[in-house]
Amino acid sequence: MRRIAILAEGLFGWHYGKTATGVIRYSQDTTVAVIDSTQAGQDVAHALQRPIGEGIPIVQDITEALTYQPDTLLIGIAPRGGALPASWRWQILNAIEHGLNIVSGLHVFLGDDEELRAAAQKHNVSIWDVRRAPEKTRVAEFVPHREGSHTILLVGSDCSSGKMSTALDLNVEAQRRGHRSAFVATGQTGMMIANNGLPVDSLINDFAAGLMEEQVLQFTNSNDWVFVEGQGALNHPGYSPVTLSLLHGSVPDALIFCHKAGQTTIEGYPQCPLPTLNRLIEINEEAVSWLKPERKCRVVGISLITNHLDEQAAREAITQVEQETGLPVTDGFRFGIGPLLDALENHFK
Structure with missing residues (x-):
């Protein structure tokens, strides 16, 4: 301590x-x-x-x-x-x-x-x-996860969209409900908190998916639920490679999508508008399907950042995103993470 x-x-x-x-x-x-x-x-x-x-x-x-x-x-x-x-x-x-x-x-x-x-x-x-990468190398081998384990990757519309905090909250809630679960850190803050993980944005591109695969396999061998912290965004002009390495290294069974309410462009790139939420969800699901076409991995819920809104506006934003996507939506910090774990439990029944 x-x-x-x-x-x-x-x-x-x-x-x-x-x-x-x-x-x-x-x-x-x-x-x-x-x-x-x-x-x-x-x-x-x-x-x-x-x-x-x-x-x-x-x-x-x-x-x-x-x-x-x-x-x-x-x-x-x-x-x-x-x-x-x-x-x-x-x-x-x-x-x-x-x-x-x-x-x-x-x-x-x-x-x-x-x-x-x-x-x-x-x-x-x-x-x-914390960001010093391990010296070892490993190319991804597409090794199946232990039967009965569930790997959930957090993806999002941009950096700083709540992927780490949502994964941590989901892990706590899963353990509270009696699931054997773990959080896999993939960035410097998550590693400082968990004292495990890999600094994925510092790994050599050829080995990022392979080292991530190895890490996830270790966790799925001893846990039934594994929440993998996301990084970057697949639509980000600067940081999309790290997201793709996580999608293909973790080979998730389900995705939780993270977004800041009202955001319309990538932060720092005003010339880079965000696609619709449904399109962003689609491209992340499709990237996993390139490896798993026979077993569709899908987004089962949305974590929405609303801390810049008052409570009424936050609830209205959640309702609007629910109507737009047809998925359960919550701001875990303000309203609890339960709806997202409910959605995951229903998905894995």
């Missing part, structure tokens, strides 16, 4: 700070403070305007965070490109000098930084670069 201070300078929030909010919400480790000078003096729940992280202070810098006696500094953002903001270096060095281990999900590996590595060695602390 770690005592974590999360560094999220200037970016703590639901979107750009999704690593921070994910760890606070789901990790069994204790978050003692969040570092963001632009919101210092609040607590996490106030900053997020949700009942998450009540009593966890947002502080000015690492110096103030140290008064809460953390043993780990976790980098709480995953910026596009994955680089380390230069203005953060002094805070990481300060943490190392005070004996804190470092956890980072950046694409740039802090353990390869000569100054940071030397400081870590001097102070006998570890640097865990």
Whole structure:
């Protein structure tokens, strides 16, 4: 059990700070403070305007965070490109000098930084670069999953559409109902929470599906329900390859689709409009069918992000998507994840 201070300078929030909010919400480790000078003096729940992280202070810098006696500094953002903001270096060095281990999900590996590595060695602390890929290679072999196991992959219309949180919530609900289930992490935040998984977006393309297949087979051998965290989106102009590697590496039996209510374009690509939800569902189902034409894998429910809407507008958005797709829809955070697990249980009867 770690005592974590999360560094999220200037970016703590639901979107750009999704690593921070994910760890606070789901990790069994204790978050003692969040570092963001632009919101210092609040607590996490106030900053997020949700009942998450009540009593966890947002502080000015690492110096103030140290008064809460953390043993780990976790980098709480995953910026596009994955680089380390230069203005953060002094805070990481300060943490190392005070004996804190470092956890980072950046694409740039802090353990390869000569100054940071030397400081870590001097102070006998570890640097865990979560996105560092395993050295092994494996091409997918299309090995059947254990009979009786159910693999569910989370897909979506864009990045940051709720795939990780929905998978985690479904796993908790499945276990509550008595199912032998597991969550398979495929990204840096999920790995920080679960202490397992693969950083799929850092794997060599030829081996991503194969390494994912190996991972899923390990989980299906010992669990009846396996929820695989999704990444990217099949329609994303930059990150579609990672989604396809998950679709073909996990060879799911069912899909849950994730979407932000009202979104019409890919974030950061205003020239890239989203197809209709029914078309997005169709292309994901079709990509699985290329490998499993005899046993159709389909989307059985939709997880909708509505945290930018008031409650009435959120319920109206859910009703509209239900009518558009004919599928059960919920915002698991606001209204509970139960309808989606109900749909999965009915699908696998």
